[in-house]
Amino acid sequence: MSTNWQRRAATRPKAVEAAKLVLLFALTVAGVLLTRAVLPERPALWPGLLLSAVACGALHRRRSRPLQALAVALLCTMGLGAVGYLLTPGVMGPLLVAQYATSVHTPRRTTWNSALAAAAGMVGAGLFGKAFHGSLILAVVNPAAWVLLSAAFGSYIRVRREYAAARAEHAAREREEEARHRVIQERMRIARELHDVVAHHLTLADAQAATAAHLSRTHPEQAFDIIGKLPGTTAAALRELKATVGLLREDTDTADLAPAPGLRQLPELVDACSAAGLQVTVAVEGQARRLTPVLDLTAYRIIQEALTNVTKHAATRTAQVRLSYTPDHLTLTVSNDTAAESPAPARGPGGGFGLLGMRERATAVGGTFHAGRRPHGGFEVACTLPLDGHADGHPAADDDSRDHSPDESHDERHDSRHDEGPAT
Template identity: 70%
Template sequence: MSNSWQRRAATRPQAVEATTLVLLFALTAASVLVTRAVLSGAPPLWPGIALAAVACAALHWRRERPLSVLAATTLCTMVTGALGYLLTVGVMVPLLVAQYSTSVRTPRRTSWNSALAAAAGMVVTGLLVPSFRDSPILGTVNPVAMVMLAAALGAYVRVRRQYAVARAEHTVREREEETRHRVIQERMRIARELHDVVAHHLTLADAQAGTAAHLAHTHPDQALGIIAKLPETTAQALRELKAAVGMLRQDNDTSDLTPAPGLDRLPDLVEACAMVGLEVTVSVEGERRPLPPVLDLTAYRIVQEALTNVTKHAATRTAQVRLAYTPHYLTLTVTNATPLDRPAAPATSGGGFGLLGMRERAAAAGGTFHAGRRPHGGFEVACTLPLHHHGALPPDTHDTPPPHSHDESPAT
């Protein structure tokens, strides 16, 4: 029933306003009649009824012109009191409604100044009417207290509404900030994916083309074999690039997107590295197990980027990849050893993002990352990924991630 009444009130605001004013007039007129009946002086009836009608009619503009309506109702109430009527709550209903509406719709200083002015009018009325000079509580204290109470109630409602508006705006800002943060995180994720795909495959393609050009005169058969494999490298790059860019689509058509690569593609990665003269040895420790898609992609991309760095910068043409499985962790180690009779390749400088991307991937999966030079030459990339990210890991003294230092070198 309450919902039905609310729907009717929302669809018929004028009828609701008219009904409200009629009820207020009925209450005020009844109070005037009761007050006249109990008073010994018997103040004039029709002037009191007329003043009640004028005051209630003025309330129609209380939302648009609250101060003007408050002045009109205050004047009507003062005249009613001057006629000899006792200023009870019922007689003062138009004034109290106007004061409440003024306190709700005007600033704090304006609302309280208007309340003090209305209260002063009640004091003046109580002091000038001879009937109430011997009764200051009935003539002044009660009307002033009711006016101030209506002002306080209106001020409270105004503060509550302002708080609700501020809270709603704060909630909107928080949602916008969270959305902006998610967009930035998604952009960073896609940027890492594009960097890994483009850097790895273009490096391999460049190395294959260079090797084929080098062998073209001395070993043409080998050069032709490398050139024959080059389209496979570029085709794989295009497929992965298409899958990465497909994440930017707005539609839901994912039928032509290539599944995200994982450690099951490690043999293909080793074969691709062998085409450019990099011999990669893979060793697995512990019981190999299927990984969640996100963790599987993270592990593959870290190994891929590490081998890409070896292809581009290492002085040696060999690399070792070690996968160590424990009940709660997967440790990836990619190492290349520089021969003792050859100097280490100089660290690249500039604004590379290879190591930074690997570190961000590991951190996103809840793992740790370390990259740096080895004491006996060469470079090592080590990453430990939890197999149960965001979950509590049971304590196990034989299953803790190895400590890593953070003396990193610049990235590609």
């Protein structure tokens, strides 16, 4: 039932406002009649009814023009006191409502200035009125106290509303920031995927083409064999690129998309690197375990990016991949020996994001990452990924992840260029 009344009230605001004013007028008239009945000298009835009607009618503008409505109600209430009525809360009803509306819809300074003015008016009406000259409390203190109490209650409601509005605005800003953060994270994820797909396959295709061109005169059979494998490399790039970009299409059927790559594609990755002239050996230590799709993709992408860096920048043509399984972690290590160091290229503004992307992938699943020179020469990329199923996207709090400051990450990227050149 209350829901039906609320629905009707929301659809008929003018009717509800008129009903409120009529009810207030009825209560005010009741207060006037009660006061007139208990006074020794009964004041005239018609001035009391007329002033009550005018005061209630002025409340129609209490929201749009609160100060004007308060002024009219104050003058009418003072008129009731001058006529001889005792200023009780029932008689002062329109004034109290007007003071409350003023406190709700005006600033704090205006609220209390108007409240003090209305209280002073009630004091004057009590001092110079005809009713109860012998009772200072009933004639002066009581009306002023009711006015100030109404102002205080209205101020409290205004503060509550302002606080609720501020909380709603803060919550809206937080939702907007969270949405913006999610968009940025998604853009970074897509950028990493595109970088890994495009950089790896184009690097292999470039290496195969360069090797074929180099061998075309001296070993044409090997050159033709490498050229024959080149379409497979570009086709794999197109497939992965289509799968990655296809996730951005809302009307793409997921059945048409290739599954995300993982360690099961590691032999194909090794063959592709071999076609580009990089001999990769893979060693597995411990009992292999089934990885979650996220960890599987992360491990594959880190190995893929590390081998891509070796293909592009290292002087040596060999690389070693080691997968070490423990009950709680999977450790990936990609290393290469340097047979003949090439001079480190100059560090320019176009440095790549290969090491940074690998670090982001590792830390995103709660793992650790390290890349740098090996003591006996060459370069090594190592990361540890958790297998306990409790990784929640926060970096693991171990010594390796804590000890890497931004400056050391900077040095890692700089050192990598002595063996691998700029990371892709």
